[in-house]
Amino acid sequence: MIVDDDDHVRTFLIVLLRKIVSGNILEARNGEEAIANYRRERPDLILLDVNMPVMDGLETLGRLREINPDVVVIMITSLAMRKIVEDAVRAGAANFIRKDTPKPQVIEIIRETIVTCFPKYQEFGSEAGTP
């Protein structure tokens, strides 16, 4: 699931995710929508924007972890302030991506997170498997 209030960012991330994962990709425009979607669909992986209206990313992460402590969330942001990154680590985010990171590196970070968090996709690290 991709959670971001910016339509263009969501579209960009969907295109990127399609290169490395198969299956349905859900979208949400804010934290509340993300939580509703999560309760309904239980997606394996969530890309979650930090700055959003209604409910910000860190609060959403906390709420998602209340529902499922093992939820796998990669935070995304335009401005990575040290405190926010450290708060995300403490809140249990699996990874963190700056939006200005080059595409190949974003793909690599997502791939690495999948391999680390889902042992069944170990072969995915060698690009052999697709979750």
Next chain:
Amino acid sequence: MTPDQPHIPPSDPEGMADLRRFEIQEVRYSLPEMLRELHLERTHSFFAKEIIDQVEINKIFAEARARRAKAK
């Protein structure tokens, strides 16, 4: 003589004795106090607002993963 050394004439043993009285023998820092200061700096100062790049982010997450793995 270096610029920050006080000028004491060699024939002034009393002055030397005065100076020795103020010599620092030992400096002790309180670890909890230093950690509290570090926490305050990280959360309330410019340091907390420092923008970090993807390399630094990856480093923070790699350290966190290593700590979690050790804890298990």
